[in-house]
Amino acid sequence: xxxxxxxxxxxxxxPIFISWIRYMSFNYHTYKLLLKVQYEPITPIIxxxxxxxxWTEVAALIAMVFGYRLLAYLSLRRMKLQS
Numbered sequence: 899x900x901x902x903x904x905x906x907x908x909x910x911x912x913p914i915f916i917s918w919i920r921y922m923s924f925n926y927h928t929y930k931l932l933l934k935v936q937y938e939p940i941t942p943i944i945x946x947x948x949x950x951x952x953w954t955e956v957a958a959l960i961a962m963v964f965g966y967r968l969l970a971y972l973s974l975r976r977m978k979l980q981s
Contacts, residue, residue, distance in 0.1 A: 901920075901922065922962070928955075928959070933947060937949065
């Protein structure tokens with residue numbers, strides 16, 4: 899829920915101290931890709947969001963998939979089994 903709210907698409911006035919969280923959110927990057935697919939032939943800018951080639955969003959999503967799984971793996975390895 900934090901990622902959805904900090905993405906700035908549902909809440910317009912995101913506080914500065916949490917605005918960096920949007921770049922770690924799946925919602926932010928997938929929404930930008932959706933805008934690219936839907937509206938690229940019509941206009942290059944939608945509500946102040948510039949539609950570019952989309953490769954940065956794809957790379958960010960791939961990095962998130964591997965990065966979040968790696969973090970989950972490391973945190974599970976660190977847990978101690980309770981007997």
